[in-house]
Amino acid sequence: MATGSQMGRTAIERGTEWLSRGGLRPTRQRVALAALLVGDGEHRHVTAESLxxxxxxxSEKVSLATVYNTLRAFCEAGLIQEVVVDGARSYFDTRMDDHPHFFWEDTAExxxxxxxxxxxxxxxxxxAGSELSRVDVVIRLKRG
Known part of the structure; x- marks a missing residue:
């Protein structure tokens, strides 16, 4: 994943355009986090802690609380989706189509x-009275 000076203008531009698609105001901190998430054009899965x-x-310093709040805003804007692998661990996925996941229990990847x-x-x-929102499929793996 690109960081710091490696992000360059292209990553910042991609991040800013991505925020615009979600209707989010491009604050410095949002743009910096968006550039880390989508700046290289690749899909990724992150936790708040890993981001x-x-x-x-x-170069743009953000607190862990800001990262959590920003990831929630990205979810609400339809830019990322949350994948819950257990009650205590959530990942955020930049790929928005319906697709299953593999979760390695030993490495938490x-x-x-x-x-x-x-x-x-x-x-x-x-x-009765409900409608399907989505189906999440997480296939848990362990080394055999």
């Missing part, structure tokens, strides 16, 4: 799984 660690190396290899033939009947 904070990356931001520490950059989250990766995209091949979407075309997953088949869900049926889901349980939904409770």
């Amino acid at each position: 904070f660690a990356l931001s520490v190396r950059g 989250l990766f995209d799984a091949p979407k075309d290899q997953l088949e869900i033939s049926r889901i349980p009947e939904l409770p």
Whole structure:
């Protein structure tokens, strides 16, 4: 992931355009975090803590609380999606289409799984008065 002076103008421009697509005001801190998330054009999965660690190396200093709040704002704007792997750990994914994930339990790493290899033939009947929002599939892995 690009950091500091490696981000250059292109990463900042990509981050700013990305924020604009979500209708978010491009504050310095949002632009810096957006550049870390999407500045190289690659999709990634981050935790608030891992994004904070990356931001520490950059020129724009942000607090961990700001990272949490900014990630929530990015989710609400439809720019990223939250992937909850257990009650205590959330990842934020810049890839917005529906797709499954592999989660390595020993290293706590989250990766995209091949979407075309997953088949869900049926889901349980939904409770009255509800509608399906989305289905999250996290396939937990351990070394064998």
